[in-house]
Amino acid sequence: GAVVSQHPSRVxxxxxxxxxxxxxxxxxQATTMFWYRQFPKQSLMLMATSNEGSKATYEQGVEKDKxxxxxxxxxxxxxxxxxxxxxxxxxxxxxARDPRTAWAPLHFGNGTRLTVx
Amino acid sequence: xxxxxxIPQYQHVQExxxxxTYCNSSTTLSNIQWYKQRPGGHPVxxxxxxxxxxxxxxxxxxxxxxxxxxxSSLHITATQxxxxxxxxxxxxxxxxxxxxxxxxxxxxxxx
Numbered sequence: 001g002a003v004v005s006q007h008p009s010r011v012x013x014x015x016x017x018x019x020x021x022x023x024x025x026x027x028x029q030a031t032t033m034f035w036y037r038q039f040p041k042q043s044l045m046l047m048a049t050s051n052e053g054s055k056a057t058y059e060q061g062v063e064k065d066k067x068x069x070x071x072x073x074x075x076x077x078x079x080x081x082x083x084x085x086x087x088x089x090x091x092x093x094x095x096a097r098d099p100r101t102a103w104a105p106l107h108f109g110n111g112t113r114l115t116v117x
Numbered sequence: 118x119x120x121x122x123x124i125p126q127y128q129h130v131q132e133x134x135x136x137x138t139y140c141n142s143s144t145t146l147s148n149i150q151w152y153k154q155r156p157g158g159h160p161v162x163x164x165x166x167x168x169x170x171x172x173x174x175x176x177x178x179x180x181x182x183x184x185x186x187x188x189s190s191l192h193i194t195a196t197q198x199x200x201x202x203x204x205x206x207x208x209x210x211x212x213x214x215x216x217x218x219x220x221x222x223x224x225x226x227x228x
Contacts, residue, residue, distance in 0.1 A: 049215055093160070103147070106160075106162065111159045
């Protein structure tokens with residue numbers, strides 16, 4: 001089945017630094033990928049839709065200059081949390097659909113647990 | 118925008134008891150998907166419902182999609198400790214479009 005790989009699984013960084021998270025579709029090409037953030041015991045909140053070859057579409061309230069998204073190829077999307085602060089600590093998850101299947105479900109990466117100290 | 122509400126937020130059951138979570142959308146959906154997230158893990162796809170009034174079963178799990186395609190439910194018969202986790206519904210209203218997740222129902226099962 002379709003697999004989405006996300007890296008790193010955990011990262012601890014100091015306040016003010018930037019962190020890059022990678023999301024790869026391993027056996028299908030994804031023109032669109034989705035980035036979610038999940039706080040403890042809460043639901044998945046869509047942050048942005050990553051579009052291959054064009055600008056990402058950000059949800060209301062998500063700062064595009066803070067969360068930089070690049071979707072340079074059909075199998076890779078990256079999320080960079082710039083100038084991270086403790087309030088950015090969260091679980092970030094990417095997902096993608098296999099375009100070969102109509103109404104395909106989302107396949108999620110394993111997530112990245114970010115801790116900003 | 119589209120909202121998807123899910124209840125209850127938490128459910129604690131004794132092993133062997135049944136469990137149901139309900140999902141309601143503010144708009145008519147093209148389809149609805151259900152996911153399970155184990156503690157510390159990522160959401161894993163369970164099933165998708167597309168047709169009005171559709172009912173699907175996976176062993177002890179029964180999924181229903183309402184006639185109006187605005188609500189859905191997941192029922193687990195005779196829960197087991199392996200059923201613990203958070204169950205999310207996700208409403209989709211465009212093909213290949215984004216999904217709107219419900220708040221999830223966290224199930225704990227006491228042996």
